[in-house]
Amino acid sequence: MEGRAGDRHERSGRERSEPASVGPHVVRFVTARTVLAALRGGGPYTVTELVERTGLTRATVIAVCEDLVSRGWAEEQDPERAGPQRGRPPRSFGFRADAGVVVGLDIGAHKTTALVADLRGKILATASGGLPRGRQSAAARLDVVSSVALAALQNAGRGPRDVVSVGAGVAAPVDRNGHVAEGSGFWEMFDVGLAAALFDRHGWHVLLENDANLAALAEQWRGAAQGLDDVAVLLAGERLGGGIIESGRLLRGRNGAAGELAFLRLVDGAVGPHGIAQLAREWGADAAAQPKGLGGLAPADVTAEAVFAAADDGDPAAAAVLHRLEDRMARVVAVLSTLLNPELVVLGGAIAPAAARLLPGIRAALPELTETPAEIEVSELGGEAVALGAVRRALDDVAERSLEIALPAANNQAR
Amino acid sequence: MEGRAGDRHERSGRERSEPASVGPHVVRFVTARTVLAALRGGGPYTVTELVERTGLTRATVIAVCEDLVSRGWAEEQDPERAGPQRGRPPRSFGFRADAGVVVGLDIGAHKTTALVADLRGKILATASGGLPRGRQSAAARLDVVSSVALAALQNAGRGPRDVVSVGAGVAAPVDRNGHVAEGSGFWEMFDVGLAAALFDRHGWHVLLENDANLAALAEQWRGAAQGLDDVAVLLAGERLGGGIIESGRLLRGRNGAAGELAFLRLVDGAVGPHGIAQLAREWGADAAAQPKGLGGLAPADVTAEAVFAAADDGDPAAAAVLHRLEDRMARVVAVLSTLLNPELVVLGGAIAPAAARLLPGIRAALPELTETPAEIEVSELGGEAVALGAVRRALDDVAERSLEIALPAANNQAR
DNA sequence: GGAGATAATTTAGAATCTAAATATAGCTCG
DNA sequence: CGAGCTATATTTAGATTCTAAATTATCTCC
Numbered sequence: 001m002e003g004r005a006g007d008r009h010e011r012s013g014r015e016r017s018e019p020a021s022v023g024p025h026v027v028r029f030v031t032a033r034t035v036l037a038a039l040r041g042g043g044p045y046t047v048t049e050l051v052e053r054t055g056l057t058r059a060t061v062i063a064v065c066e067d068l069v070s071r072g073w074a075e076e077q078d079p080e081r082a083g084p085q086r087g088r089p090p091r092s093f094g095f096r097a098d099a100g101v102v103v104g105l106d107i108g109a110h111k112t113t114a115l116v117a118d119l120r121g122k123i124l125a126t127a128s129g130g131l132p133r134g135r136q137s138a139a140a141r142l143d144v145v146s147s148v149a150l151a152a153l154q155n156a157g158r159g160p161r162d163v164v165s166v167g168a169g170v171a172a173p174v175d176r177n178g179h180v181a182e183g184s185g186f187w188e189m190f191d192v193g194l195a196a197a198l199f200d201r202h203g204w205h206v207l208l209e210n211d212a213n214l215a216a217l218a219e220q221w222r223g224a225a226q227g228l229d230d231v232a233v234l235l236a237g238e239r240l241g242g243g244i245i246e247s248g249r250l251l252r253g254r255n256g257a258a259g260e261l262a263f264l265r266l267v268d269g270a271v272g273p274h275g276i277a278q279l280a281r282e283w284g285a286d287a288a289a290q291p292k293g294l295g296g297l298a299p300a301d302v303t304a305e306a307v308f309a310a311a312d313d314g315d316p317a318a319a320a321v322l323h324r325l326e327d328r329m330a331r332v333v334a335v336l337s338t339l340l341n342p343e344l345v346v347l348g349g350a351i352a353p354a355a356a357r358l359l360p361g362i363r364a365a366l367p368e369l370t371e372t373p374a375e376i377e378v379s380e381l382g383g384e385a386v387a388l389g390a391v392r393r394a395l396d397d398v399a400e401r402s403l404e405i406a407l408p409a410a411n412n413q414a415r
Numbered sequence: 416m417e418g419r420a421g422d423r424h425e426r427s428g429r430e431r432s433e434p435a436s437v438g439p440h441v442v443r444f445v446t447a448r449t450v451l452a453a454l455r456g457g458g459p460y461t462v463t464e465l466v467e468r469t470g471l472t473r474a475t476v477i478a479v480c481e482d483l484v485s486r487g488w489a490e491e492q493d494p495e496r497a498g499p500q501r502g503r504p505p506r507s508f509g510f511r512a513d514a515g516v517v518v519g520l521d522i523g524a525h526k527t528t529a530l531v532a533d534l535r536g537k538i539l540a541t542a543s544g545g546l547p548r549g550r551q552s553a554a555a556r557l558d559v560v561s562s563v564a565l566a567a568l569q570n571a572g573r574g575p576r577d578v579v580s581v582g583a584g585v586a587a588p589v590d591r592n593g594h595v596a597e598g599s600g601f602w603e604m605f606d607v608g609l610a611a612a613l614f615d616r617h618g619w620h621v622l623l624e625n626d627a628n629l630a631a632l633a634e635q636w637r638g639a640a641q642g643l644d645d646v647a648v649l650l651a652g653e654r655l656g657g658g659i660i661e662s663g664r665l666l667r668g669r670n671g672a673a674g675e676l677a678f679l680r681l682v683d684g685a686v687g688p689h690g691i692a693q694l695a696r697e698w699g700a701d702a703a704a705q706p707k708g709l710g711g712l713a714p715a716d717v718t719a720e721a722v723f724a725a726a727d728d729g730d731p732a733a734a735a736v737l738h739r740l741e742d743r744m745a746r747v748v749a750v751l752s753t754l755l756n757p758e759l760v761v762l763g764g765a766i767a768p769a770a771a772r773l774l775p776g777i778r779a780a781l782p783e784l785t786e787t788p789a790e791i792e793v794s795e796l797g798g799e800a801v802a803l804g805a806v807r808r809a810l811d812d813v814a815e816r817s818l819e820i821a822l823p824a825a826n827n828q829a830r
Numbered sequence: 831g832g833a834g835a836t837a838a839t840t841t842a843g844a845a846t847c848t849a850a851a852t853a854t855a856g857c858t859c860g
Numbered sequence: 861c862g863a864g865c866t867a868t869a870t871t872t873a874g875a876t877t878c879t880a881a882a883t884t885a886t887c888t889c890c
Contacts, residue, residue, distance in 0.1 A: 022446050022471070023847045024439060024876040031437050031878085048837070056437070057879055062838075087836025088886040173756075173787075176662070183786075230669040242754070246666050246673070247591070253661065253756025254645040257787045261753050338676050339657070339754060341588075341668025371598075372672045438878045439846040446847085463868070472848055477869075502867025503855045833890085840883065846876085853870070860863090 028064070031056060032403055035064045036073060036095070040120065040399070044077045044094030065093045072099050072407040097122065099407050100164035101156065102398060103149050103204075104390030106211065107170050107190065112145050114152035115387040119164070121221075121395055125155035126384075138189040142197045149198075160202040161408045165397045167390030168194060169211035171239055175256035178208045207393055211235065212259055213250050214389025215379075216243030219346045221392045223385065224377040232259075232342045232374070234332065235386075237350030244340060261332065308357060326361035333362065333376060334369035341372050348379030443479075446471060447818055450479045451488055451510070455535065455814070459492045459509035480508045487514050487822040512537065514822050515579035516571065517813060518564050518619075519805030521626065522585050522605065527560050529567035530802040534579070536636075536810055540570035541799075553604040557612045564613075575617040576823050580812045582805030583609060584626035586654055590671035593623045622808055626650065627674055628665050629804030630794075631658030634761045636807045638800065639792040647674075647757045647789070649747065650801075652765030659755060676747065723772060741776035748777065748791060749784035756787050763794030 031054075038053045039045065045053070050061045068074040077092045097120040104115040113128040129148040131141065145168075153160060172180050172187035180191040195206040216225075216233040225231040229248040235241040242259035244251040251258045310318035333345050347355040355362075356378045366373040379385060398405065446469075453468045454460065460468070465476045483489040492507045512535040519530040528543040544563040546556065560583075568575060587595050587602035595606040610621040631640075631648040640646040644663040650656045657674035659666040666673045725733035748760050762770040770777075771793045781788040794800060813820065 022442050022449075024442065024845090024878080025847090026445075027437055027439065027442060027846090027877055030441075034437075046837090058838075059840090059880090060878065063877090084888060085836085086834080086888050088838065088884095090837060244754075246661070246668065247664075249662075249664075251661050251666075251755065253787075254758040254789075255756055255787065257753075257756035258661070259754065260756070260787065335750060335754070338672075339659075339674065339750065340666065341670055341672035341675070343669040372668075372670065372675070374669075439844080439876085440878090442846055442877090461868090473869075474849090474871085475847065478846095499857065500867085501857055501865075503853095503869065505868060831890105833888100835888080836886090838883100838885070840881105842881080843879085845878080848875085849873090851870105851872075854868080856866090856868105858863100858865075860861105 028067075029403060031060060032064050032067060035061060036068060036402055037399070039068075039074055039093060039095040044092045046090035046092050048090055050093070062091070065091075069093070071403075072096065073402065095120065100398075101153070101158050101162050102391055102394035103152065103163055103166045104214075104387040104392075104394060105145065105149060105166065105168040106214075106384070106386040106390060107145055107168055107194075109171065112148045113384065113387045114149045115384065115391050116152045116156040116158065117391045117395070119395070119398060121391060123388075123391070124158070125152050126387075127152035127155055138193060141189065142193060145194065146198060146201060160204075163202065163204050164405060164407070165394040165401075166198065166204045166206045167214065167393035167397070168206055168208050169214040169386045169390050170208065171211050171241065173255055173257040173260055174208050174210045174213075174252075175254075176252055179256075180208070181255045181257055205397070207397055209390070209393055210241070210243070210252075210256060210259075211386045212241030212243035213252070214243070214387075214393060215348050215381075215385040216245050216250065216346075216389065217392040218381055218385045218389035219348065219379060220245055222388065223348075223379055223381045224346045225344050228343050230340075230342045231344050231346065232336045232340060233346045233348055233379070234336075235349040236347065236355075241349075242336070244336075244342070246340065246342075308354070322358065323361065326358045327365055329355070329358060330362045330365035330369060333374065334366060337366070337370040337372050337374045342374045344375045344377060346377050346379050348381065348385055352379045352382075444818060446475060447479050447482060450476060451483060451817055452814070454483075454489055454508060454510040459507045461505035461507050463505055465508070477506075484508070486818075487511065488817065510535065515813075516568070516573050516577050517806055517809035518567065518578055518581045519629075519802045519807075519809060520560065520564060520581065520583040521629075521799070521801040521805060522560055522583055522609075524586065527563045528799065528802045529564045530799065530806050531567045531571040531573065532806045532810070534810070534813060536806060538803075538806070539573070540567050541802075542567035542570055553608060556604065557608060560609065561613060561616060575619075578617065578619050579820055579822070580809040580816075581613065581619045581621045582629065582808035582812070583621055583623050584629040584801045584805050585623065586626050586656065588670055588672040588675055589623050589625045589628075589667075590669075591667055594671075595623070596670045596672055620812070622812055624805070624808055625656070625658070625667075625671060625674070626801045627656030627658035628667070629658070629802075629808060630763050630796075630800040631660050631665065631761075631804065632807040633796055633800045633804035634763065634794060635660055637803065638763075638794055638796045639761045640759050643758050645755075645757045646759050646761065647751045647755060648761045648763055648794070649751075650764040651762065651770075656764075657751070659751075659757070661755065661757075723769070737773065738776065741773045742780060744770070744773060745777045745780035745784060748789065749781060752781070752785040752787050752789045757789045759790045759792060761792050761794050763796065763800055767794045767797075 034054050034056070035050060038050055047058060047061050047065070050065070051058050054061065065074060069076060073096060074093050075096050077094045097118040099119060101116050101118055101124065104117065106113040110133070111128060111130045114126065115123055116125045117123050127148050129144055129151070131144055149166070150160065153163070170180065170187050170190050172184035174180055178195065180188050182188070190208060194208060198204045198206050212233060212235040215235050216231060219225040219233050220228060220231055225233070229245065231245045233243045235243065240261060242261050244259045307318050307321055311322050329347070336342060336345055359376060359378060363376055366376070381388060449469050449471070450465060453465055462473060462476050462480070465480070466473050469476065471479075480489060484491060488511060489508050490511050492509045512533040514534060516531050516533055516539065519532065521528040525548070526543060526545045529541065530538055531540045532538050542563050544559055544566070546559055564581070565575065568578070585595065585602050585605050587599035589595055593610065595603050597603070605623060609623060613619045613621050627648060627650040630650050631646060634640040634648050635643060635646055640648070644660065646660045648658040650658065655676060657676050659674045722733050722736055726737050744762070751757060751760055774791060774793060778791055781791070796803060
């Protein structure tokens, strides 16, 4: 048996005999998606421009556009005519970026961040909320997530009904079906729980995804990796995660654990700013040639900043710590470069500020370790990378399902 | 209209305004591919069976089938009617597996192997030829490849005109466009050279690919990884290469160097049978507790077999060598498991026989090294894995292009 | 107000699918 | 041996969609 060419059935599962009903409808479906994609790509376009961009006929474009208008995805606009023009005035159609919103969620262990964006990805509002420390029931946690999302929506002046799709990132492996890998501790509650809860409460379509994967999407969308199709993103903080994009697609692996290099022996131990301090304590002892070591700090005072400062002052022990850190990072990047041959590796997460400092050292160490060294950059997206990637994920979902989605009726009417 | 169906432009790249011409023709194109895929999957089918399998209407199926017959891809067959049946006798159509052949080439440094298969992948014949040692001109090398392919064709009783597609594997990175990565030494000659030469001489459509990638395809097709969508294959011999399949797709990376772990520091040095002997020489010295070490062999007599034999005899030095080897392999598999989370890792290449011996040790070491250990198996495909994968690659190409390919006229007539 | 230009709209034609009606070939049974 | 049954093939009608060409509309310039 083949199953090779015809594997479409993302959801329908086992059934054969499904390719069914290809008819002319599908043609319309495809052309509508083509036109919609063109509209989404830029400002209002005249029909003539759309004809050029899509390669379709004038008649077809107009028919499709009117269809899209009636579904709420596009609107006809009076083009701003700069000065007198000759000929019959053209009709213009534009994408209705405000026909709905998407929500991007970054669900961390202690804090949840929500981003609300319009259908072109313009960020409209933010909100975040922390969990009080201590054990929390699943319900309490879901309540926090839900209320943070609602707060962000309110900040954006929109309501729950306006939400067309939701992306959500968690710090655990998530497989292709949106299931959290077994053995992920409390993250497992989000497996079914999150999507079900948010669907039940608000009717939202929720896509769960690994946080590092979302960070990778964000970097490719609006970060250091814009436009690149082969990228890896390291999300290093308290945890070390990786998101890998190959040929423009996220890699997930069998259980969604691809890129989960947290346990790679090569890089054991934390590598975030907290980790730097810890490494300094561990390594300071044997690396210290001077009696004072690490600028004479007491162990409790060893912080990432202190180590950097000490290194700047010429403290050899601190310099040695940074050297070893550079070496560790370089080895991680080297493994990625050799195994996956990305064009660029982006260092992100809490370590980003520190990583900028280490970049030259890492770059210098790399050629010795691999034949195909990738470029390395530090993320400039800050703390919202994951939430931003969640927005991107939701937008992709909207693009894919756009012609099946019923837009919020109110808006549909409103304009 | 003529040039409609052939509008593929897989390579045309940047141009906008290309999605063009979606018309009803495309619908036919899709349904034809669907029916052809169904036919390829199994024996002759009655129209009714095809209706069930494809979900299309009876009328459509018949129309498409007759179309396929006229193009030479299918033939109408008198179904063998077992005993009396009721109702009007059905028409049956079958895939013409003999309408053409594909060729799979394994182009090694010293030897080239060719496999000829029918359009269902049944291997019809083999041939191989070695290069005399010493420097060879590019032309001489291409001559060998060409003549080996022709010999295999002759063995199969077919001619060069019967060839519909050719897959070829080389031991160098090959990017998505079929270009050999720069810096690959003499393999670069195949970059343009091979495809051009074989096209000029015989009109063949040649797909160049990395050998380990092809081995991965072979394992997924007819080897240990049948039906799995997330697999890694290690091809270890004089060289160490890796082929990675994720979500059913080969990973290539930016320059086609994905999986090229030959230079990974973790596993430096050869790991093939030759490598075992070498490691034994290197490591024997310091691992030897007994005065005799390695069963008292002289360095020149140290072979893989000898090391295995010595270990069986209880020689601790030999056992230590094998232990370290197991550890190395385990670490490679661990890196793959952690980074890519495959379901299975297949050990192939020249090391395969030896690897079977080491498997338990590798499996035992793995859980310590990764949280998501993959299954491990040894390849059973032998020395033809790469050529077999090349056949698979060519068949995929045929499936994709089938409706644009003109089948050899002779056969077309013949039946 | 007419000529020219640009674009929208209409019309005709072709390809494709589905669905329903009709025809066909073989078997069974009285 | 012919009527009836059955499963299938073939034909026909209807709907949808595209392209291409002809027609109509609206604006500017002279």
